[in-house]
Amino acid sequence: MSESTLHLTADVLVIGGGPAGCWAALAARRAGASVVLAEKGYVGTSGATPPANTTLFYTVPGDRLQNDGMVDHRVAPAKGFIVRDFVRRVYDETTVNTELMTRWGYPWPRNETGKTFRGNLRGPDYMIFLRKRLLAEGVRILDHSPALELLTADGVAAGAAGITRRTGDRWEVRAGAVVVATGGCAFRSGVVGTHNLTGDGYLLAAEAGARFSGMEFSGQWALAPAEGGLTKGIIYFSGSFSDADGTPIPHPGVPDALAAGRSVHAVLDRADPYLEDGYRKGQPNIFVYFHRLGGNPFTDRYPVRLLYEGTVRAAGGLDVDERCATSVPGLYAVGDATTREKLTGAAMSGGGPAVAWCIASGTWAGQAATAFARQFAAGTAGLAGRPVHAIGGAGLRPAANPDPERTAEAVTRAVQQEILPLDRNYRRTGAGIAAALERLDGLWEAARDGLAPPAGATPRDIVRAREAAALVATARWILASAGQRTETRGLHRRADFPGLDPAQHHHLLSGGLDRVWVRRADPHEEAVAA
């Protein structure tokens, strides 16, 4: 294949164009940086948000009751780690940025009082709006251009290299700072919106030495109609569940019933016509399934299944400070790619906080990355002239001879067999974790040594091999952390330790590639214990 390489320089490179990456790019651009945004798919349709629609939490200026209510809402379910003052800053920053959206012409809906309602961002509308804004502000967007690896200069993040899926052309962006906005990792479980979310950003950050926090808080499973993949959960506030014979199952009992192999049916029988209209005219995406396949979910029972979302709208991810800097100089992380423990504790971050965090973390990281990049001059004296190294390993540059048996498909399937079975993973045991880790350590070594795109590889093959390596690495950080937490807390569930242990109110940091490590860290001094 004839390939060429596109060479670009920018003050700030953002990897991933979901909401967090878009806000990071906007903030950096507005702070005066030149910005390139590289996206695996297409900015506007890719990632978890466009197919989903997202509830957004924010504070209404001057209304104490509203502000405290918003902040306090997730304190009890968090089961520790949550820091009220931090949550408040996230929601305040969100409001400031929704004001910007108003100025840019976003067509907010209105509630019964006639005021603008900002609590639901319709996915495709919101993301196309952000795309247009990026172009208007002069951000250079590279669509269909997955990043494959970081470039570093003396241990400092200095850009990234990747491929263009359509042509096979390579791209290389040298940058003064890099923002990882690649979302969570759902292990190709079939959840709509997560196909591109394979942990690539984790792997390329870990290769530079970045660490994670809370990876055990990734037991995020969500309901979808039995043959569908859209995991919108909000309708189940109005739902009832029953087994095949119609025997009622309480909502909290649904996952265990499904894990035990029982069939579970849902019906949205607790919505009055006014609310039903709210669902139908607010979330039409949910009802395409029923419209096209038949059945009325408000009156007819339908079978459901649970799909794994991994770290998407969960809690664990790259460990970042208050400016969203990782432990690697010049490397920032935002949105679902980061830990959200200070925001929603050990519980899920979806349903409002997660996308507020995309806006706030994106804004903070965009500003901080711009400030960091100021130290480098433009041109060959600075950014373009720095000696850089491309540091990608597994899936990209095999450490030994490529092994034709180690295809991306085979490696991906092997990881999925460890992490996706509901019965073994909804509630884990110490013995189950240890056995899975042993197999995954072996898989990592084999992948590191032998996984490579086949001869005559298409761009798709090249990307798949790297994604497969990222999936193995991510599963190991998750399971190694899960093994070290001998209790049940939030999204971390242990069958052998079913209760919450107040003595374990500590973070679990993790990292490493050949040797995965896990260690404890104290929670923030203002964190609310469970």
Next chain:
Amino acid sequence: MIELILSERCIACGTCAKVCPDDVLRTDAAGEPVIAHKEDCQTCYLCELFCPVDALYVSPRTAPDPTVDAAALIAAGLVGSYRRELGWARGRPGGTETDLSYRMHEAFTEPFGEIWKRSGI
């Protein structure tokens, strides 16, 4: 999964191939859209939204759907139904301003429903 490209409607604008996040859709040498990697489709319906002439159909089933029948789907008004429900037209966004989602939020168990009632700006 993506099931149909209705060639009699398609104007070969290339938009679906441009916007598909998973690189499922491509254009061939003649500029016509083709389903290149059906197995990568994530059932997001987004190609349908951006098609200016309702020439695509995505089945809600995440596995290949053997029941798909173009004539029956057109007769039932199901081709392009999602973009109509949203209020999109000719591949462009529309309808956000009439979103009634606040009703779901205000229906949350108190006190959170009340908090949402106070969340207009």
